[in-house]
Amino acid sequence: MTQKREYTGDYPDKTLYIPGPTEVREDVVEAMCEPMFGHRMDQMTDLYTTIVEDTKTFLDTDNDVIILTASGTEFMESAILNLVDEDVLVTTCGSFSERQANVAERLGKNVDTLEYEWGQAVKPEDVRQRLEESEKTYDVVTCVMNESSTGVRNPVEAIGDVVADFPDTLFVVDAVSALGGDYVDIDEHDIDVIFTSVQKAFAMPPGLAVCVVSDDAYEREVESDSASWYGGFQRSLDYYDRKGQTHSTPAIPVMLAYRKQMKHMLEEGHRARDQRHEEMADYTRKWAREHFDLYPEAGYESQTVSCIQNTRDIDVAATIEEVSEKYDMVFSNGYGSTLGEKTFRIGHMGEHDVESIEALTDAIEDVAGL
Numbered sequence: 001m002t003q004k005r006e007y008t009g010d011y012p013d014k015t016l017y018i019p020g021p022t023e024v025r026e027d028v029v030e031a032m033c034e035p036m037f038g039h040r041m042d043q044m045t046d047l048y049t050t051i052v053e054d055t056k057t058f059l060d061t062d063n064d065v066i067i068l069t070a071s072g073t074e075f076m077e078s079a080i081l082n083l084v085d086e087d088v089l090v091t092t093c094g095s096f097s098e099r100q101a102n103v104a105e106r107l108g109k110n111v112d113t114l115e116y117e118w119g120q121a122v123k124p125e126d127v128r129q130r131l132e133e134s135e136k137t138y139d140v141v142t143c144v145m146n147e148s149s150t151g152v153r154n155p156v157e158a159i160g161d162v163v164a165d166f167p168d169t170l171f172v173v174d175a176v177s178a179l180g181g182d183y184v185d186i187d188e189h190d191i192d193v194i195f196t197s198v199q200k201a202f203a204m205p206p207g208l209a210v211c212v213v214s215d216d217a218y219e220r221e222v223e224s225d226s227a228s229w230y231g232g233f234q235r236s237l238d239y240y241d242r243k244g245q246t247h248s249t250p251a252i253p254v255m256l257a258y259r260k261q262m263k264h265m266l267e268e269g270h271r272a273r274d275q276r277h278e279e280m281a282d283y284t285r286k287w288a289r290e291h292f293d294l295y296p297e298a299g300y301e302s303q304t305v306s307c308i309q310n311t312r313d314i315d316v317a318a319t320i321e322e323v324s325e326k327y328d329m330v331f332s333n334g335y336g337s338t339l340g341e342k343t344f345r346i347g348h349m350g351e352h353d354v355e356s357i358e359a360l361t362d363a364i365e366d367v368a369g370l
């Protein structure tokens with residue numbers, strides 16, 4: 001049984017350096033405070049068509065965009081339901097890619113995995129070998145772009161190029177914690193489905209998930225008789241075509257925030273945003289190498305989440321606590337019980353810049369006596 005706990009609101013503001021949710025601009029938070037309107041009113045059509053079309057422009061894709069009231073995990077599930085009839089190949093290298101395998105197993109699919117140790121990256125040549133040597137024709141190959149648990153950035157572009165050589169196999173990418181902070185050319189690399197949650201590098205309040213869907217993926221789902229209802233690509237896209245709205249009642253305030261933030265993102269531009277994230281990642285890696293070490297395999301370090309190896313054996317939990325108390329900044333321990341104290345993670349995504357990341361690393365240096 002759970003116990004009732006009152007939320008008093010009596011908490012000091014903290015600057016977020018966790019791998020999401022991340023900092024949200026003030027005017028984006030304020031955008032949520034509009035009088036409510038109905039989800040079948042013209043205001044809704046204006047709002048939803050604006051955020052969908054702006055997202056296509058930002059991501060520079062000709063594929064379709066769905067913005068759904070859900071967290072990213074919804075698309076881990078619905079992409080499998082919509083596209084996999086029998087066999088799926090899930091590449092795993094950390095907690096979130098393992099979750100993808102677990103989700104597919106629970107949906108009753110035949111799941112084969114291409115497994116890597118935590119901290120290692122998925123290699124395109126291994127994917128090719130598996131696809132060539134397998135007697136099965138996989139309906140889908142999945143890959144996580146940014147394994148937030150280990151700070152590994154997988155080469156989804158090169159893996160997409162490999163999967164494109166197998167015309168009956170679609171490529172699904174979990175880009176939660178990367179999209180918007182790490183440029184990926186979706187169309188060029190034949191990524192059929194790529195999804196994210198808005199509370200990560202999009203720097204929006206949580207509550208929505210975004211999915212970009214190719215024509216091939218849409219058509220595959222049309223032939224399926226076991227597609228997801230709520231997360232069905234066809235239902236969302238057909239409704240958008242007919243009415244410019246969502247198939248069921250969305251989180252309208254978060255969509256208002258989305259509209260505001262996406263205008264900021266368009267103004268900055270995808271390439272410039274990528275560049276800013278690269279600078280933050282470069283700075284953080286340099287700092288980490290100077291004082292500790294990096295956990296991910298060299299050459300595959302994430303551009304949005306640095307996972308730092310605790311080579312000095314500092315008390316990670318106590319350091320996080322003290323940095324929070326003294327500086328009102330929050331960063332993350334390692335993922336789960338395995339990496340909890342062995343690593344710690346800094347989320348450098350969304351609206352942060354090198355200066356704000358430096359403020360955090362200064363605080364860690366002070367508290368940990370580096």
Ligand SMILES: Cc1ncc(COP(=O)(O)O)c(C=O)c1O
Pocket residue numbers: 019020071072073074096144146147148149174175176177197
């Ligand atoms: C790579 C990755 N995939 C999936 C998820 C799940 O996202 P959500 O919590 O929005 O469902 C996360 C969350 O951190 C993630 O980092």
